[in-house]
Amino acid sequence: MGLGVGPTTRSAVENARMARDVCETAGLTALARTALEYAISRPRLHPTLHWRVAETYYRRRCANDVASFPDAVAPDPFKLEWVSPERIVRHTRREYPPYRDRLEQFGAVQGGDWDQREDPPIDPDYEGPPAHLFLANRFEHSVLYRSLEAHFEDDVPWDETELVQRAKALVPKSTPERVWHECETNAAIDQRCRQLDTLYELIRDDGYRSQRERLGRDPSVGFRHCLRHEITVDIGRDGDLLLVSGKHRLAIVKLLGLEAVPVVFLVRHQGWMDRCVAASASESTHPDLRGC
Structure with a gap:
C-alpha cells in the first residue's frame, strides 16, 4: 500500500x-x-x-480614536453594555454595509452628516442582499422587522411574509448572488427561517446571553466571534444608538419585549465625543459613559 x-x-x-x-x-x-x-x-x-x-x-x-480623548470620557473601544432595545430606533446612515471591516472600526470617531442623513450611500462594490429589505426610516418599519412581526406575533407562515417572498423572487436573477444573509437558493432561505424559529424559541425560553457569556462554554467562540456577533451600534452626535448589525436578534428581542440587550459600540460621532468632553461623564446615564 x-x-x-x-x-x-x-x-x-x-x-x-x-x-x-x-x-x-x-x-x-x-x-x-x-x-x-x-x-x-x-x-x-x-x-x-x-x-x-x-x-x-x-x-x-483597531481605529481606537477614542484613546485620544480625556480619560474621563474615553470609553474602552470593546466595551459591552446592556441597553433597552427601545433605545435603538434607526439604522446608522454610514455607507452601507456599515459592518464591513468592523474589527478595524472599533473606537473610530467620525464627523460629518452620516448620523442624520435620510439614506446611506451604498458601496458601489457591494454585492450582498439588497439593502431595501433591511433599511427604513425607522427599524420597526423595515421589511425585515415587519416580516418577523407577522410570523412570530400573527403566525403568518414564512413563505407568506414580505421578506421571504421578496428574497425568493430574487433567487432566479443573476444578481445579487446572496438574497438574504448567506442564502443563494430557496432551500437556503427555508433553512434560514428554521434557524430564526430556533433562535426565537431559545431567547424566549432562556433569555438573551451575550457572546462573551458563551466564551469558555463553546470552544468556537473567541474574541473576534464576540465582536462580530454582538448587536453593534454607532453613536450619533446627540447620543442616539444607531444599529450597525444584529438586526435579526434586535427584532426578536423587541418582539419578545425584553428589557435589556447587550450591545457593543463601533463608530462615534465627533459631535458626541465633544459633548462628552464638555459635560461631566459622572452626571450622564448614557450607556456609552458607564465606567468612564
Whole structure:
C-alpha cells in the first residue's frame, strides 16, 4: 500500500504555501501578523488568557480614536453594555454595509452628516442582499422587522411574509448572488427561517446571553466571534444608538419585549465625543459613559 498525503499533511502543505505567498508579497512583518491573527482566531488558550491576548492585539489594530480623548470620557473601544432595545430606533446612515471591516472600526470617531442623513450611500462594490429589505426610516418599519412581526406575533407562515417572498423572487436573477444573509437558493432561505424559529424559541425560553457569556462554554467562540456577533451600534452626535448589525436578534428581542440587550459600540460621532468632553461623564446615564 502506498503512502498518500493525508488531510493533516495537506493542511500543513497549504499553510506553508500561504506563508510563502504572504512573505513574498508583503514581507516578514505581514507574515508574523497573519500567523498571530490565525492563532488568535482559534481560541485554544484558557478563555481568560485568550481574551487578554486577543484584546491587546486588536486594540493595536483597531481605529481606537477614542484613546485620544480625556480619560474621563474615553470609553474602552470593546466595551459591552446592556441597553433597552427601545433605545435603538434607526439604522446608522454610514455607507452601507456599515459592518464591513468592523474589527478595524472599533473606537473610530467620525464627523460629518452620516448620523442624520435620510439614506446611506451604498458601496458601489457591494454585492450582498439588497439593502431595501433591511433599511427604513425607522427599524420597526423595515421589511425585515415587519416580516418577523407577522410570523412570530400573527403566525403568518414564512413563505407568506414580505421578506421571504421578496428574497425568493430574487433567487432566479443573476444578481445579487446572496438574497438574504448567506442564502443563494430557496432551500437556503427555508433553512434560514428554521434557524430564526430556533433562535426565537431559545431567547424566549432562556433569555438573551451575550457572546462573551458563551466564551469558555463553546470552544468556537473567541474574541473576534464576540465582536462580530454582538448587536453593534454607532453613536450619533446627540447620543442616539444607531444599529450597525444584529438586526435579526434586535427584532426578536423587541418582539419578545425584553428589557435589556447587550450591545457593543463601533463608530462615534465627533459631535458626541465633544459633548462628552464638555459635560461631566459622572452626571450622564448614557450607556456609552458607564465606567468612564
